[in-house]
Amino acid sequence: MLTVTGSIEPLRIANYLSPAPLYSWDFRSSSSSEVFASNDLSISSRSISEEGLPSSDIILITGSWGAEHYENASCLSWLRKQSRQGKTLIAIEMAVHTLAKTGLLADKRATTHWSWKPGLAEAFPNIEVLEQLFTSDRTLHTVAGSMTCIDFMLSMIADHHGEDLAAEVGNQMLYCGRRPAEAPQRTLSNNQNQDTHQQVRAAISLIEQNIEDPLSVPQICERLSISQRQLERIFKRDTGCSIVQFRQLVRLQHARVLLTSTSMSIREVAVACGFNSLSYFSLTFQKCFGKKPSLYRQAWPSSEPAPSWPGTLYDFVREDRGLNS
Secondary structure: HHHHHHHHHHHHHHHHOOOOOOOOOOOOOOOOOEEEEOOOOOEEEOOOOOOOOOOOOOOEEEEEOOOHHHOOOOHHHHHHHHEEEEEEEEEOOOOOHHHHOOOOOOOOOEEOOHHHHHHHHHHOOOOOEEEOOEEEEEOOOEEEEEEEEHHHHHHHHHHOOOOOOOOHHHHHHHOOOOOOOOOOOOOOOOHHOOOOOOOHHHHHHHHHHHHOOOHHHHHHHHHHHHHHHHHHHHHHEEEEEEEHHHHHHHHHHHHHHHHHOOOOOOOHHHHHOOOHHHHHHHHHHHHHOOOOOHHHHOOOOOOOOEEEEOOOOHHHHHHOOOOOO
């Protein structure tokens, strides 16, 4: 819902500040219906196949949990048709999977919410998946979702109607300091991103880039030309956990995303996350998340009223859920 409202409100305010309306919008889905969000709010939509609807220059594709499994041939065909007609397509958060299934993102850059980036990269190896706020390639755009929608829409307003209007829209929203496309999606530690030592950021980057074949702590230190004692000290200071703990959690988080967003077997997931032993992977995963990998294939089981993503980095570190192994 934040994705939807974050996309609309900048446009509404742009209209409010302008002598004449600049934007209009409506809601459409693969079938005419009420579309419910996980917070129980709903939006009335009209079918994309309905005759006589006004034509749109810009199409925002939204989707959250479960969108990675969405299969609708008529919807994908409709999106390809809109692209051929020169329409601007903007895929937000998990709806990037939908746009990717059209083939339009092949050999292009894309982004999605950081927690689902591994699943997108595994499912579509021909797409360069980046962890940033949004990407733009002529008439194709991908947006990470949530608050990044405001950054993207302000950028679009600036492109269409100038920086002054975009700045005033931001002021009206009390949203100061529009972030650029390449800005990071998340802070590294306790909102101390700006103060995090550059060597710690470099170490985290190496860990995240080498999940399938994890680097040892000495190897990380060698690549960064820093002593192990110094790196371990500043890493603990800036992240609140050891390098080994962080590396283990990154691998397990990666596994959790692959389990819920791909059809990879559990053994394939274990290998993709750098575990040579399936039994050790299963034991470590269960100790960390409280469920066997086989029971984690759905992040939002139909028996549960809402999705959940339990725990944060600091919860796991404090409770030491098998992260020292």
